[in-house]
Amino acid sequence: MITEHESRITDHGLRITNHGLRITNHGLQITDYNSRVHCATIGSPLVADGSPAVAAADGDGHRSFLGTPARGGRMHVVVNAATSADGKLSSRRREQVAISGEADFDRVDRLRADSDAVVVGVGTVLADDPHLTVKDDALREQRRDAGEPANPARVVVDSTGRTPLDAAVLDDAATTYVCLTESAPVEQRLDLADRAELVTAGDERVDLLRAFAALQNQGLEQLMVEGGGELIFSLFDAGLVDELSVFVGPTIIGGRDAPTLADGDGFVADFPALELANVERLDDGVLLTWRVADGAGT
Numbered sequence: 381m382i383t384e385h386e387s388r389i390t391d392h393g394l395r396i397t398n399h400g401l402r403i404t405n406h407g408l409q410i411t412d413y414n415s416r417v418h419c420a421t422i423g424s425p426l427v428a429d430g431s432p433a434v435a436a437a438d439g440d441g442h443r444s445f446l447g448t449p450a451r452g453g454r455m456h457v458v459v460n461a462a463t464s465a466d467g468k469l470s471s472r473r474r475e476q477v478a479i480s481g482e483a484d485f486d487r488v489d490r491l492r493a494d495s496d497a498v499v500v501g502v503g504t505v506l507a508d509d510p511h512l513t514v515k516d517d518a519l520r521e522q523r524r525d526a527g528e529p530a531n532p533a534r535v536v537v538d539s540t541g542r543t544p545l546d547a548a549v550l551d552d553a554a555t556t557y558v559c560l561t562e563s564a565p566v567e568q569r570l571d572l573a574d575r576a577e578l579v580t581a582g583d584e585r586v587d588l589l590r591a592f593a594a595l596q597n598q599g600l601e602q603l604m605v606e607g608g609g610e611l612i613f614s615l616f617d618a619g620l621v622d623e624l625s626v627f628v629g630p631t632i633i634g635g636r637d638a639p640t641l642a643d644g645d646g647f648v649a650d651f652p653a654l655e656l657a658n659v660e661r662l663d664d665g666v667l668l669t670w671r672v673a674d675g676a677g678t
């Protein structure tokens with residue numbers, strides 16, 4: 381049964397909620413809480429490899445991209461971040477700030493080791509130049525023993541190919557995917573193609589539904605997103621997040637222009653609902669684990 385409470389025409393197209401039918405730039409979204417498959421999105425026409433992007437999420441919050449996956453599996457997207465006690469990812473200078481302690485670093489390392497790919501926005505690459513590899517030798521060994529590459533793949537969401545060619549994510553420690561748009565200049569594409577697998581999805585800004593469908597087609601199903609705030613907001617907006625882990629550290633960063641956990645345009649209605657799954661004291665802060673209740677952004 382599709383329940384309807386509201387409809388309006390927005391910049392994103394015709395929207396009929398809560399949480400039924402939605403026609404957006406991404407296509408048609410149908411939500412039905414009374415069936416196991418409660419959300420289906422018929423995405424914009426094609427993903428990079430020419431397959432139709434059709435996504436669905438079941439009642440357990442697992443998403444699968446119907447029509448695209450080569451292996452028929454399920455995608456699970458975990459967003460992980462560390463914030464100050466006032467919810468900032470870093471300072472207004474957008475430089476990396478040490479928020480986590482050792483126990484949280486170890487936890488993040490384990491989460492990476494359990495993932496098929498670690499995803500960041502190009503803003504994070506430019507600000508922090510992260511390597512996004514597994515640091516613990518034993519964890520890398522375990523991955524090898526399980527027949528996996530020592531490190532998960534790395535994914536950069538980067539509309540126009542701004543990732544510097546000497547960025548740490550482009551070294552040969554792991555396969556790297558750069559998700560670009562049609563507007564990425566040919567020169568950048570050629571340079572990046574020497575160091576990364578390129579996924580084209582969207583015209584001006586990376587179409588995350590299509591990009592993630594293409595990633596799933598490559599067998600990348602357990603995705604860990606490590607920021608930053610712009611990308612995290614867009615993923616919630618696209619309904620792609622299953623789980624959110626936030627380490628809240630014992631410091632105040634402040635600043636109205638400092639990045640927060642979810643930046644972007646922000647929601648003004650239909651705020652994504654979270655269910656608290658776990659609370660744990662860690663280092664001198666707290667680790668909050670949330671499950672996304674209804675696919676978000678609907």
Ligand SMILES: NC(=O)c1ccc[n+]([C@@H]2O[C@H](COP(=O)([O-])OP(=O)(O)OC[C@H]3O[C@@H](n4cnc5c(N)ncnc54)[C@H](OP(=O)(O)O)[C@@H]3O)[C@@H](O)[C@H]2O)c1
Pocket residue numbers: 460461462463468469470471473474475476477479500501502503504505507508537538539540542585586587588606607608609610611612614615639643
């Ligand atoms: N504390 C933590 O856990 C943590 C983790 C990561 C980062 N950080 C901090 O966060 C800051 C960087 O975050 P940020 O928000 O500026 O950058 P970001 O989220 O890493 O990257 C955002 C950029 O990605 C590109 N992009 C392409 N398609 C997009 C889409 N559909 N939605 C959103 N973005 C898209 C856009 O650049 P183009 O238009 O050029 O494509 C956009 O500006 C840094 O200060 C870093 O230190 C903190």
